[in-house]
Amino acid sequence: MGTYAVSGAASGIGAAVAARLTGDGHRVIAVDLKEGDVRADLSTEDGRQAAIAEVRHLAEGRLDGVVPCAGLGPVTGLDPAQLVSVNYFGAIALVEGLRPLLTDGGAVVVLSSNSVTAQPGWSGEVASACLKGDEKAARAAAAESEPVHVYPATKAAVAYWARREAVKAEWGGAGIRVNAVAPGLIETPMSAAMKADPKLGVFVKAYPSALGRGGRPEEIADLIAFLLSPAASLLVGSVVYADGGTDALLNPVWP
C-alpha cells in the first residue's frame, strides 16, 4: 500500500480523496490550513516550506503520490491575489517540493476546473505570470481584476503546468505521471459559498449540467484514485473533465 500527500484534506474534494485512499488501505498525510497531520498556510512561502519539510519528515523519505486539493473559490470580497497564491503557487510549490520523494510509478494529480472552458473573459495575464513562476507579477495582475476572472486563470495555469511538466525528464521521463482533473460544480463548502454569493450565486445556480445535478466530492475522489493507480499507467499530461457534461454542453466540438 502507498503513502500519499493530500492538501485541502480537511474539506470537500480533498477530504473525499483522503477518505477514498485511506479506505483503499493507503496512508494519507493530510495537509490543511485548518486541521490534519500538517497544518500550514500554503498561501505563503514560509507556510509552503514548512509543509514540505513536515510532509518529508512524516513520509520517511518516500511518497507514492501527491494531490494538492487546497484551494479558494472566487467569492465576492476575497483578495484576488490570494487565489493566485493558494490555487496556483501553493499547489505547485507543494508538488515540486515533494518531487524528490516520488519515484518510478509515482503520480501527481492537480486540481484544475471546467471554469477554464465554461467561463469566458478570464485573465490571460494572470495565467501567464503564474506559468512563468512570477508570483509577484501574478498577484499584481490579479489585484487589477475580479475574483471571478482570476479563479479560472489560476486553474488554466494549473492545467497548463501539468501538460508542460508531465513530459519532462524529471516527471514522465522518471516514470512519475502528472495529470489534472477539471471538475465541474461539485457540492462542497466552496461551491455552497459560491451559491450564496450575492453577485455570483445566480450564475452558479444556473450552471448547466446534462445530469441536472452537481457532482459529489466522492465522484472526483474516485477519478483521482484511478489516476493515481497503475490502472492509469498510460495517462500522462491529461486534463480529465468530470462535470456531468457541462463542458460538452457549452463547447460542442462540431456545430
Ligand code: NAD
Ligand atoms: P473546500 O473549500 O471544500 O476545501 C478547500 C480546502 O482547502 C479547505 O479545507 C481549506 O482549509 C483548504 N485551504 C484553503 N486555503 C488554504 C491555505 N492557504 N493553506 C492550506 N489549506 C488551505 O473546496 P473544494 O470544493 O473541496 O475544492 C478543492 C479543490 O477543487 C480546489 O482546488 C478547487 O478550486 C477545486 N475545484 C472545486 C470545484 C467545486 O465545484 N467544488 C470545482 C472545480 C475545482
